[in-house]
Amino acid sequence: xxxxxxxxxxxxxxxxxxxxxxxxxxxxxxxxxxxxxxxxxxxxxxxxxxxxxxxxxxxxxxxxxxxxxxxxxxxxxxxxxxxxxxxxxxxxxxxxxxxxxxxxxxxxxxxxxxxxxxxxxxxxxxxxxxxxxxxxxxxxxxxxx
Amino acid sequence: xxxxxxxxxxxxxxxxxxxxxxxxxxxxxxxxxxxxxxxxxxxxxxxxxxxxxxxxxxxxxxxxxxxxxxxxxxxxxxxxxxxxxxxxxxxxxxxxxxxxxxxxxxxxxxxx
Amino acid sequence: xxxxxxxxxxxxxxxxxxxxxxxxxxxxxxxxxxxxxxxxxxxxxxxxxxxxxxxxxxxxxxxxxxxxxxxxxxxxxxxxxxxxxxxxxxxxxxxxxxxxxxxxxxxxxxxxxxxxxxxxxxxxxxxxxxxxxxxxxxxxxxxxxxxxxxxxxxxxxxxxxxxxxxxxxxxxxxxxxxxxxxxxxxxxxxxxxxxxxxxxxxxxxxxxxxxxxxxxxxxxxxxxxxxxxxxxxxxxxxxxxxxxxxxxxxxxxxxxxxxxxxxxxxxxxxxxxxxxxxxxxxxxxxxxxxxxxxxxxxxxxxxxxxxxxxxxxxxxxxxxxxxxxxxxxxxxxxxxxxxxxxxxxxxxxxxxxxxxxxxxxxxxxxxxxxxxxxxxxxxxxxxxxxxxxxxxxxxxxxxxxxxxxxxxxxxxxxxxxxxxxxxxxxxxxxxxxxxxxxxxxxxxxxxxxxxxxxxxxxxxxxxxxxxxxxxxxxxxxxxxxxxxxxxxxxxxxxxxxxxxxxxxxxxxxxxxx
Numbered sequence: 124x125x126x127x128x129x130x131x132x133x134x135x136x137x138x139x140x141x142x143x144x145x146x147x148x149x150x151x152x153x154x155x156x157x158x159x160x161x162x163x164x165x166x167x168x169x170x171x172x173x174x175x176x177x178x179x180x181x182x183x184x185x186x187x188x189x190x191x192x193x194x195x196x197x198x199x200x201x202x203x204x205x206x207x208x209x210x211x212x213x214x215x216x217x218x219x220x221x222x223x224x225x226x227x228x229x230x231x232x233x234x235x236x237x238x239x240x241x242x243x244x245x246x247x248x249x250x251x252x253x254x255x256x257x258x259x260x261x262x263x264x265x266x267x268x
Numbered sequence: 269x270x271x272x273x274x275x276x277x278x279x280x281x282x283x284x285x286x287x288x289x290x291x292x293x294x295x296x297x298x299x300x301x302x303x304x305x306x307x308x309x310x311x312x313x314x315x316x317x318x319x320x321x322x323x324x325x326x327x328x329x330x331x332x333x334x335x336x337x338x339x340x341x342x343x344x345x346x347x348x349x350x351x352x353x354x355x356x357x358x359x360x361x362x363x364x365x366x367x368x369x370x371x372x373x374x375x376x377x378x379x380x
Numbered sequence: 381x382x383x384x385x386x387x388x389x390x391x392x393x394x395x396x397x398x399x400x401x402x403x404x405x406x407x408x409x410x411x412x413x414x415x416x417x418x419x420x421x422x423x424x425x426x427x428x429x430x431x432x433x434x435x436x437x438x439x440x441x442x443x444x445x446x447x448x449x450x451x452x453x454x455x456x457x458x459x460x461x462x463x464x465x466x467x468x469x470x471x472x473x474x475x476x477x478x479x480x481x482x483x484x485x486x487x488x489x490x491x492x493x494x495x496x497x498x499x500x501x502x503x504x505x506x507x508x509x510x511x512x513x514x515x516x517x518x519x520x521x522x523x524x525x526x527x528x529x530x531x532x533x534x535x536x537x538x539x540x541x542x543x544x545x546x547x548x549x550x551x552x553x554x555x556x557x558x559x560x561x562x563x564x565x566x567x568x569x570x571x572x573x574x575x576x577x578x579x580x581x582x583x584x585x586x587x588x589x590x591x592x593x594x595x596x597x598x599x600x601x602x603x604x605x606x607x608x609x610x611x612x613x614x615x616x617x618x619x620x621x622x623x624x625x626x627x628x629x630x631x632x633x634x635x636x637x638x639x640x641x642x643x644x645x646x647x648x649x650x651x652x653x654x655x656x657x658x659x660x661x662x663x664x665x666x667x668x669x670x671x672x673x674x675x676x677x678x679x680x681x682x683x684x685x686x687x688x689x690x691x692x693x694x695x696x697x698x699x700x701x702x703x704x705x706x707x708x709x710x711x712x713x714x715x716x717x718x719x720x721x722x723x724x725x726x727x728x729x730x731x732x733x734x735x736x737x738x739x740x741x742x743x744x745x746x747x748x749x750x751x752x753x754x755x756x757x758x759x760x761x762x763x764x765x766x767x768x769x770x771x772x773x774x775x776x777x778x779x780x781x782x783x784x785x786x787x788x789x790x791x792x793x794x795x796x797x798x799x800x801x802x803x804x805x806x807x808x809x810x811x812x813x814x815x816x817x818x819x820x821x822x823x824x825x826x827x828x829x830x831x832x833x834x835x836x837x838x839x840x841x842x843x844x845x846x847x848x849x850x851x852x853x854x855x856x857x858x859x860x861x862x863x864x865x866x867x868x869x870x871x872x873x874x875x876x877x878x879x880x881x882x883x884x885x886x887x888x889x890x891x892x893x
Contacts, residue, residue, distance in 0.1 A: 155323070156323070157321050157323075161343060161346075161347060190405075193401065194402065194405075197398040197399075197401045197402050198402065200394075200398050201395060201398050201399065201402075204391055204394060204395050204398075207391065208391065210443075211384065211387070216384040217441070217442075217443065217444040218387035218391065218440075218442055218443070219442050219443040220443060220444050221443065228324070228326075248347075252350075255350075255354040258358065259354070259357060259358065259361065262358060262361040262362070262365075263361065265365070266361060266364060266365045279556070279560065283553070286549065286553060292545070295549060299549065299552050299553070299556075302552075302553070302556045303552075303556060306556050306559045306560050306563065309560065309563045310559075310563045310566075313563055313566055313567045337566070337572075338563075338566060341515055341562075341566075344515075344519060345518075345559060348519065348522045348526075348555075351522070351526050352522070352526060352548075352552055352555070355526055355529055355530065355548065356548055356549075356552070359529075359533060359541060359544055359545055359548065360545075362533070362536060362541050363541045363542070363545060366537070366538050366541060367538065375542050375545070376542075377538050377539050377542055378539055378542055378543060378546075378616045378620070
């Protein structure tokens with residue numbers, strides 16, 4: 124896949140980092156404000172997709188990146204399940220029991236497991252949307268070849 | 269009440285598109301239209317006149333909140349819709365590679 | 381008391397699906413053993429729960445959210461007599477399909493994705509069966525549906541892609557109808573829990589949304605279950621998938637996400653009304669009759685079997701519908717119980733024999749390389765085990781004693797006669813005879829008909845894992861007929877019938893009233 128013009132590249136270079144940070148912000152404040160793992164994860168994936176679209180990438184690189192993002196996706200969901208299973212052990216046999224201390228409502232570190240769930244859902248969504256994007260681009264390149 | 273009817277009409281527009289269009293991409297777009305009419309309907313159900321986002325405000329406890337459950341449902345349904353659309357697109361690209369066309373009239377190996 | 385095994389029915393196959401991808405990247409042999417281990421574990425815990433559960437049902441609250449003043453607020457997983465049977469079915473047919481796939485899928489590439497999607501489909505179906513919450517049913521249904529779309533397309537050739545496209549477009553339309561209906565339910569009942577919806581709806585019986593919700597749900601889940609006006613995708617999808625997947629789709633998936641949900645919702649969520657039960661009975665009788673007439677002219681083995689799936693599902697729907705009509709009229713409740721028992725029993729039996737028949741078809745395709753009946757003949761000599769097991773399955777589906785199909789059809793026909801539905805009873809007998817004719821054709825052309833000059837001596841029997849799962853299913857076909865015995869019927873099938881017949885049992889266990 125070819126990259127775009129120098130204007131697009133420069134703009135992307137300036138804003139991609141900000142988009143990424145904004146996504147992280149949304150993920151971390153998921154239990155306090157609207158948004159959360161899914162919305163933030165989509166924004167994070169958006170910054171990666173923007174970079175790939177602007178700078179382009181050759182076919183082998185795309186395949187390599189797709190393998191990497193698949194790995195992250197699977198690992199994140201496994202950790203999520205594992206966090207749910209810890210509730211079975213620590214929370215008297217209840218799946219998804221929120222057995223960590225809940226803290227003061229309104230603070231960043233509060234609500235027990237919810238910020239952790241949000242973080243891993245964020246990683247999972249970002250990686251899976253990136254995987255879908257890369258897979259479709261790879262399909263397109265294969266058709267064009 | 270009108271907005272609910274508009275949702276239903278949007279649903280039927282999507283269904284009409286799925287039934288009548290011959291191009292696979294247009295069928296996928298029609299399915300998305302149906303999908304979004306459902307989302308709109310769910311979001312409208314949860315709306316309350318003058319409601320704010322349901323985050324408990326200890327300073328002002330008598331605020332009106334919108335119903336958060338339909339919003340959670342919409343979010344889940346959007347995730348599912350994303351997966352379905354991605355799957356459909358992947359299949360359509362593969363079909364284009366095998367058949368060399370997006371026209372469903374040309375894609376008719378299976379009969380009977 | 382909460383049974384701590386219940387969430388594992390969903391969590392273990394999910395974890396298996398994602399671990400398969402990660403570990404399969406390093407060690408190529410891991411995916412198949414991982415899937416086997418997951419399914420063995422599921423089979424073990426499902427039979428354990430069936431045996432130890434008795435007729436009591438256990439409710440599991442995810443995250444420990446208990447009901448507040450009788451109003452359920454969390455997510456519930458409910459393991460009762462009916463879902464226990466379905467869970468056993470899913471894990472048994474799944475286990476045998478995975479055993480079969482170990483040899484069958486060796487000729488495909490990307491085996492790790494196959495096993496991963498397989499586990500994901502199992503997780504989705506278990507979730508649908510266990511969930512006590514209508515929106516969660518939708519979510520799990522989509523998990524199983526999306527993985528089955530991918531599995532149908534697994535060969536990535538022209539036919540597979542076309543079949544999966546049809547399946548997917550119709551499946552997505554069905555999903556949106558279900559989602560729309562869920563929206564209406566939430567609008568009018570302000571709750572999503574099935575038991576709670578029941579209490580709200582029974583207080584407000586003349587709700588104007590009631591009929592629209594019922595029709596949308598019947599259409600949506602009818603499309604998933606391929607009842608006759610909505611059947612167009614089934615023959616293509618079920619015949620194009622790899623054979624173990626066809627066995628799963630025909631044997632389990634259309635029951636778990638289609639028939640099961642229809643039965644569950646129309647008994648436990650809505651009041652049983654006479655109008656809707658007549659519609660359901662008519663659809664069942666229609667698919668029973670039309671399915672078999674569409675099947676008789678087919679020459680492609682898997683298409684023939686797929687059309688028979690429609691017809692046999694018609695038996696289940698019709699029989700349950702007869703029970704519903706009798707319940708709605710409030711007369712002869714023992715006949716209604718008999719009809720519902722017959723329907724559920726036939727559902728179990730159909731999973732066994734139709735799964736076996738699809739595995740046989742896969743074995744024939746594996747050895748002979750074709751699915752066209754006209755190009756076969758005399759395979760009985762080369763493939764004795766396949767021939768014998770498919771004979772057992774054919775006798776079973778056409779209702780010949782002592783195989784299981786005979787007993788369930790007998791119960792259905794007896795219930796129809798006792799309920800004074802003489803026409804439906806006659807129709808069931810006629811359809812059964814046509815099914816027999818169709819399977820005699822299958823047996824003759826595939827295994828016995830030896831035309832001079834077309835004898836093939838190069839046909840070999842398939843590998844051991846495939847034989848093993850076919851023989852096991854054939855034995856299961858014989859053993860399931862024992863469920864018709866009075867002692868076993870009460871312990872295994874009656875809890876399922878009770879939870880459907882008893883109007884209050886299902887909702888009282890959740891709301892605690």
